[in-house]
Amino acid sequence: MSAVAVDGLVKRFGEIEAVKGIDFQVHPGEIFGFLGPNGAGKSTTINMLCTLLRPSEGRAEVAGHDVVTERDDVRRNIGLVFQDPTLDGYLSGAQNLRFHAELYGVPRSVVGQRMRQVLEMVGLWDRREDLVQTYSGGMKRRLEIARGLLHSPRVLFLDEPTVGLDPQTRSSIWNYIRQLKETEEITIFLTTHYMDEAEHCSRIAIMDQGGIVALDTPEALKAGVGKDRVRIQTGDDQAAIAALGELFGLEAGMSEGMVTFAVASGEEFVPRLFAELGIPIKSVSVARPSLDDVFMSFTGRTIRDAEGTAADRMRMAMRARGR
Numbered sequence: 001m002s003a004v005a006v007d008g009l010v011k012r013f014g015e016i017e018a019v020k021g022i023d024f025q026v027h028p029g030e031i032f033g034f035l036g037p038n039g040a041g042k043s044t045t046i047n048m049l050c051t052l053l054r055p056s057e058g059r060a061e062v063a064g065h066d067v068v069t070e071r072d073d074v075r076r077n078i079g080l081v082f083q084d085p086t087l088d089g090y091l092s093g094a095q096n097l098r099f100h101a102e103l104y105g106v107p108r109s110v111v112g113q114r115m116r117q118v119l120e121m122v123g124l125w126d127r128r129e130d131l132v133q134t135y136s137g138g139m140k141r142r143l144e145i146a147r148g149l150l151h152s153p154r155v156l157f158l159d160e161p162t163v164g165l166d167p168q169t170r171s172s173i174w175n176y177i178r179q180l181k182e183t184e185e186i187t188i189f190l191t192t193h194y195m196d197e198a199e200h201c202s203r204i205a206i207m208d209q210g211g212i213v214a215l216d217t218p219e220a221l222k223a224g225v226g227k228d229r230v231r232i233q234t235g236d237d238q239a240a241i242a243a244l245g246e247l248f249g250l251e252a253g254m255s256e257g258m259v260t261f262a263v264a265s266g267e268e269f270v271p272r273l274f275a276e277l278g279i280p281i282k283s284v285s286v287a288r289p290s291l292d293d294v295f296m297s298f299t300g301r302t303i304r305d306a307e308g309t310a311a312d313r314m315r316m317a318m319r320a321r322g323r
């Protein structure tokens with residue numbers, strides 16, 4: 001049985017179709033990632049799966065239960081960690097967890113042991129009696145993860161689990177997520193717009209403008225691009241861009257101050273480049289395709305550009321509404 005099964009799922013908000021009929025399945029034990037720019041529909045999807053939003057059309061099952069007709073069963077079987085913290089700062093870490101245990105009806109006899117287990121996992125056992133308002137951002141997120149796990153859910157949903165955290169804390173959160181996969185029988189479903197984080201997932205669905213444009217393992221998606229990314233510094237970048245087009249039919253552009261283009265078998269292309277370009281080359285680097293390149297190959301733009309247009313769309317919609 002799938003941990004999550006989605007069939008023709010649609011969500012409309014008035015005129016806006018935020019999720020446009022998506023289908024996918026998540027296998028038990030996977031870390032499944034939803035990758036896409038802001039506004040792609042990731043949170044809307046996760047909210048439907050968590051029973052917080054009602055689908056406009058289509059069906060979804062989580063842990064074998066229908067998200068519309070078996071809401072309570074779904075809720076019992078899932079853990080949630082959302083973008084906006086929902087901890088109570090005036091309570092200690094342990095009190096926050098105890099409160100959650102009551103809400104979820106975790107049997108008294110197992111609460112103590114389970115609390116210790118999850119707090120040790122996220123490295124907060126020693127700080128459990130401190131008030132949450134004295135915790136750092138990373139500690140709060142770790143406490144939320146511990147709380148999401150307390151009632152031993154079958155599926156843990158994490159909406160942008162590392163957003164707003166510094167790189168070191170992000171990486172420690174990821175260590176906990178990976179460790180979780182080893183120690184608990186759990187399926188993890190998360191959303192992110194960080195490419196490097198999507199790399200840690202067993203499989204990812206790339207989402208853009210309400211649809212899934214690609215779904216596979218990160219390795220398979222990158223292999224599918226079939227081109228390497230070459231970056232060069234030259235004596236005359238504009239002339240180099242023109243020459244790459246004329247001599248090799250390559251579409252090059254400037255990225256972070258370097259002439260950048262994609263070509264199959266990049267390492268083998270470099271000697272030809274030096275021999276034939278006719279413009280002095282100061283440095284060269286060749287990189288395997290990244291998930292950014294995957295996104296680009298499916299959508300024709302980078303995630304960052306896509307976020308720009310989503311923000312523009314939003315501004316225009318606000319203006320149209322006269323706000």
Ligand SMILES: Nc1ncnc2c1ncn2[C@@H]1O[C@H](COP(=O)(O)OP(=O)(O)OP(=O)(O)O)[C@@H](O)[C@H]1O
Binds near residue numbers: 040
């Ligand atoms: N309650 C709502 N009412 C109206 N429109 C909404 C609502 N929630 C989301 N939307 C719209 O649906 C689209 C998808 O939003 P969603 O939050 O699912 O994207 P996302 O990929 O999760 O992005 P983010 O990472 O910013 O949350 C956006 O155009 C958004 O403005």
